[in-house]
């Protein structure tokens with residue numbers, strides 16, 4: 001019998017997976033969540049994503065879709081009568097896609113080194129991460145959310161910064177998003193985390209902190 005319904009293959013601490021859950025919850029789509037052990041991936045996951053073998057994978061009526069940003073766009077199109085995630089205007093849509101790619105390609109790459117750097121090297125990578133986020137912050141000017149008055153595609157894509165960056169800061173002892181350096185981004189963190197769908201989907205902070213502390217210690221001792 002053909003498989004029906006919506007399934008998400010994820011990992012509870014993944015900032016890429018939460019994008020998919022936020023998008024589904026914004027649309028009010030009921031889904032089954034399958035938590036993967038990324039050190040020992042299930043055959044079910046590997047069968048659905050044999051190319052990158054990563055999470056998230058969305059399975060809609062038996063058909064798999066991979067890559068979190070592509071999945072978020074798919075969700076918006078597949079449930080087009082629900083909450084609008086992508087901007088309605090083609091230029092706004094192109095801009096949102098541009099900034100999402102900028103964040104994933106440039107800002108994420110600038111943020112990751114902060115996690116393990118120490119001392120002077122850490123101060124340098126923090127400055128680089130701040131420079132990138134400052135550029136991204138221009139997309140927030142004059143707006144409550146990246147999407148305008150309500151959260152949209154870009155908020156969903158970069159929303160993980162609001163919850164994961166403070167954890168990275170705590171674990172590494174670095175300070176990236178401050179009122180002085182990134183005031184609009186900092187205020188958006190608070191507004192974004194106060195949205196019901198967002199806050200109801202977040203993993204427990206203490207668990208996330210413990211996992212990231214252990215990961216950092218492991219990387220530093222390698």
Ligand SMILES: N[C@@H](CCC(=O)N[C@@H](CS)C(=O)NCC(=O)O)C(=O)O
Nearest residue numbers: 014015016038054055056067068069
């Ligand atoms: N570009 C991918 C990245 C996905 C990704 O990096 N997933 C991580 C978890 S956050 C993963 O599955 N890691 C396991 C692996 O790389 O084998 C997306 O946005 O979906």
